[in-house]
């Protein structure tokens with residue numbers, strides 16, 4: 001049986017392999033899906049990062065978004081990237097060294113137990129990560145804990161409408177990646193509200209799954225039933241504020 005720990009271990013193994021590849025995709029390391037380019041929405045205009053702020057990037061991978069945030073916070077700000085995969089942190093550290101940046105820090109740790117002091121962060125960002133986290137309730141309560149009162153978050157992620165049948169999930173994972181742990185949008189937003197945030201979905205896009213992708217795992221009848229169910233995979237950007 002899959003436990004939260006075994007899921008975390010599987011995710012870690014997958015991203016250890018990806019980190020060992022010589023070149024990571026520029027925008028995202030969403031994994032082995034053939035169509036990763038179609039993945040998450042851009043959240044930069046939702047984050048509205050300004051000079052001097054402290055930004056935390058959850059599941060920072062090799063650090064792409066950390067370096068973008070660093071260019072916005074400038075010399076007086078600070079950016080922290082957290083990732084649980086040692087190899088990703090090593091790549092991020094190597095990239096930091098190449099760029100010669102001082103006020104950027106990478107920390108090894110889990111989003112469900114952030115290695116960050118309470119109420120020290122202005123903005124939390126995260127791209128294509130929370131769908132991979134088995135305990136999303138804990139993740140959102142950790143985001144709330146580390147944010148200063150009035151602090152905000154901007155997250156891009158994958159969610160679903162309705163409950164995707166297991167074979168559709170498998171086909172979608174192969175097609176686009178980052179879908180296996182995605183939960184229904186309402187449930188996802190409820191968890192964010194329950195953590196104490198005033199939050200909403202700012203952008204949303206359907207990731208269309210073509211018949212050729214579903215064909216691999218579903219019979220013709222199952223594809224018809226899936227189409228009729230109106231269940232979808234969605235890429236969303238959500239933003240919110242800690243009161």
Ligand SMILES: C[S@@+](CC[C@H](N)C(=O)[O-])C[C@H]1O[C@@H](n2cnc3c(N)ncnc32)[C@H](O)[C@@H]1O
Pocket residue numbers: 008011012015027028029030031058059060061062064065082083084085088109110111112126127128129132133134178
């Ligand atoms: C799809 S990649 C996204 C990386 C980066 N945000 C980007 O857009 O390029 C997911 C990253 O999240 C990390 N990750 C997944 N689950 C995590 C967790 N529970 N705690 C910390 N990091 C996690 C993985 O190690 C991996 O580096």
